[in-house]
Amino acid sequence: MNFLNGAIPTDLGALPSLQLLDLSENMLNGSIPAALGALPSLRYLVLSRNLLSGTVPDELGNISTLVFLHLSANNLSGVLPQRLGNLGNLKELSLFDNEFVGGLPPSFADLKNLTYLHIEGNNFTGPIPEFIGNWKQLKSLSLIGNNFEGPIPNTFSLSNLSGLFISDLIGSSRGGQGFSFPNLSRMTSLRKLTLRNCSISGPIPGYIGRFKSLTHLDLSSNNLTGEIPFFSNAQQLSNIYLSENMLNGSLPRWLADSKKANVYVSFGR
Numbered sequence: 001m002n003f004l005n006g007a008i009p010t011d012l013g014a015l016p017s018l019q020l021l022d023l024s025e026n027m028l029n030g031s032i033p034a035a036l037g038a039l040p041s042l043r044y045l046v047l048s049r050n051l052l053s054g055t056v057p058d059e060l061g062n063i064s065t066l067v068f069l070h071l072s073a074n075n076l077s078g079v080l081p082q083r084l085g086n087l088g089n090l091k092e093l094s095l096f097d098n099e100f101v102g103g104l105p106p107s108f109a110d111l112k113n114l115t116y117l118h119i120e121g122n123n124f125t126g127p128i129p130e131f132i133g134n135w136k137q138l139k140s141l142s143l144i145g146n147n148f149e150g151p152i153p154n155t156f157s158l159s160n161l162s163g164l165f166i167s168d169l170i171g172s173s174r175g176g177q178g179f180s181f182p183n184l185s186r187m188t189s190l191r192k193l194t195l196r197n198c199s200i201s202g203p204i205p206g207y208i209g210r211f212k213s214l215t216h217l218d219l220s221s222n223n224l225t226g227e228i229p230f231f232s233n234a235q236q237l238s239n240i241y242l243s244e245n246m247l248n249g250s251l252p253r254w255l256a257d258s259k260k261a262n263v264y265v266s267f268g269r
Contacts, residue, residue, distance in 0.1 A: 002026050008047075010035040022046040024070070032071075034059040041065055048094065049073040061086045070094040072118070082107045092116040096142070104129050113137055120144040120165065128166075130155045141165065150199055151179035157186040162213070167196040178223045181205055190214055196241070197221040204229055204242075212236070220244050220264070228252050228265070238262065 004026040013035025037059025061083025085107020103126030133155035142165040150169035178201035203226035218241040227249035
């Protein structure tokens with residue numbers, strides 16, 4: 001951490017050969033200069049963990065070379081610009097812990113090279129976009145702590161995904177019974193899965209127990225029923241959160257005997 005303060009100089013936009021700009025973990029304030037959108041060679045823009053405010057300038061969508069855009073942990077607000085969907089080379093987009101509102105722009109459907117999207121801790125609303133299911137390179141997706149509407153789309157078939165984190169979905173099915181468990185059966189690379197407080201009802205699918213790489217599972221605060229399925233990789237699991245559901249039966253022997261896992265389970269409510 002450094003202690004740079006004040007505004008980001010607009011003169012930085014006059015450096016045509018600049019490829020990396022990392023001003024993270026300072027005390028910079030004010031808005032993100034639109035002049036940064038004139039940097040024709042920039043690949044990495046990292047402004048995380050400052051005191052920046054205002055909206056994300058449309059002009060950032062002009063940086064076609066951009067691969068990393070990290071703006072997390074600031075005081076940024078407003079809706080995301082449609083023009084960010086022009087960043088076809090973007091691999092990492094980190095916007096967590098800001099005050100963004102609205103939905104993800106439809107233009108984001110074109111961000112097909114994304115491997116990492118973390119937007120937790122904002123005020124995003126609307127349905128979870130189905131186009132996320134077309135981001136075949138995606139490895140980590142975090143939507144926790146927003147105001148998205150359920151259900152989780154069944155179009156997600158992201159075989160490269162290792163981390164999926166969703167919580168606090170709004171709404172219920174037409175019958176008011178909650179949403180069915182999303183079809184995640186093709187996400188066999190998952191290592192960490194969080195679907196907390198997502199109004200999911202019904203049993204835990206048996207295929208979850210066959211995810212060989214899974215180490216962290218959080219399905220707490222839903223309306224899950226039935227018994228806990230057998231996990232073939234029980235020795236891999238380090239955290240299992242199933243509390244505040246309506247599960248029945250007894251604690252499986254494989255889970256009770258686990259010496260490695262932190263287990264939080266409650267039966268009924």
